[in-house]
Amino acid sequence: MYDFHIHSDYSMDCKYLMEEMVIEAINNNMKSICFTDHMDYDVTENGIDIDFRTNDYFKKVKQVKYKYLKNIEILAGVEIGMQPHLSERYDDIIDSNPFDFVIMSVHSINRKDIHLDRFTCDKSPIDALTEYYEYLYQCVNSFNNFDVVGHIDYIDRYFDESTTLPNFDEYSHIVEDILKLIIEKGKGIEVNTAGIKYGLEYYHPKLEILKLYKELGGEIITIGSDAHSPEFIGYEYKGAEKLLRELGFKYIYLFKERKKFPIHIG
Numbered sequence: 001m002y003d004f005h006i007h008s009d010y011s012m013d014c015k016y017l018m019e020e021m022v023i024e025a026i027n028n029n030m031k032s033i034c035f036t037d038h039m040d041y042d043v044t045e046n047g048i049d050i051d052f053r054t055n056d057y058f059k060k061v062k063q064v065k066y067k068y069l070k071n072i073e074i075l076a077g078v079e080i081g082m083q084p085h086l087s088e089r090y091d092d093i094i095d096s097n098p099f100d101f102v103i104m105s106v107h108s109i110n111r112k113d114i115h116l117d118r119f120t121c122d123k124s125p126i127d128a129l130t131e132y133y134e135y136l137y138q139c140v141n142s143f144n145n146f147d148v149v150g151h152i153d154y155i156d157r158y159f160d161e162s163t164t165l166p167n168f169d170e171y172s173h174i175v176e177d178i179l180k181l182i183i184e185k186g187k188g189i190e191v192n193t194a195g196i197k198y199g200l201e202y203y204h205p206k207l208e209i210l211k212l213y214k215e216l217g218g219e220i221i222t223i224g225s226d227a228h229s230p231e232f233i234g235y236e237y238k239g240a241e242k243l244l245r246e247l248g249f250k251y252i253y254l255f256k257e258r259k260k261f262p263i264h265i266g
């Protein structure tokens with residue numbers, strides 16, 4: 001098993017040491033894990049940067065990597081919170097550090113955090129979805145220095161429970177454009193199993209999006225739990241792998257030194 005989306009105390013929303021996460025990953029029989037701590041630049045109205053000291057980070061990864069070398073492979077990635085005006089800043093930090101893997105996620109829209117600033121609360125669901133996906137399209141379009149797009153339908157988590165979400169057909173054309181662009185750029189997507197943890201009935205992205213990605217010829221896909229605590233490492237991993245197999249995916253991918261490696265899931 002290969003969990004390619006894990007946080008540690010280098011993320012401000014996770015309090016667990018890398019070593020605690022690693023020990024649990026070994027207990028769960030993970031073969032490889034990749035830390036993908038948060039870098040979210042220019043968020044909130046005050047333009048705060050959420051990031052970590054990369055020197056420290058790589059030093060720490062190296063320590064656990066060699067300590068547990070016989071038990072597990074440990075890789076060092078990052079999850080960037082993209083907004084189109086940040087392309088150059090992210091290019092700089094990514095190019096000057098030896099990351100194995102880069103997840104590009106959208107957590108904020110024009111500095112408004114989707115979760116904390118309640119992005120969805122003052123608009124109709126279809127308007128919120130349209131605005132979110134148009135923004136995601138711009139992000140994918142304006143940046144190349146990433147490997148996969150994180151939790152594509154992340155916004156689904158942040159509607160009130162009473163809200164009925166529009167049918168996927170109503171906004172699938174924008175999602176299709178995003179997926180085509182990802183494929184054209186030779187990038188991938190992830191199956192992020194945390195959807196279930198956040199009360200949805202599906203992983204990110206939902207079945208319709210995974211099917212569409214496959215139909216459009218998408219192949220590059222990673223599996224990640226988005227664990228912020230040890231018990232979620234490898235969460236629903238087998239379920240995600242099974243789903244991908246049923247949808248006709250033959251491989252999942254690992255990334256090392258930004259190069260992709262297919263793993264047959266038969």
Ligand SMILES: [Zn+2]
Nearest residue numbers: 079105150151
């Ligand atoms: Zn995220």
Ligand SMILES: [Zn+2]
Nearest residue numbers: 005007079226
């Ligand atoms: Zn994450």
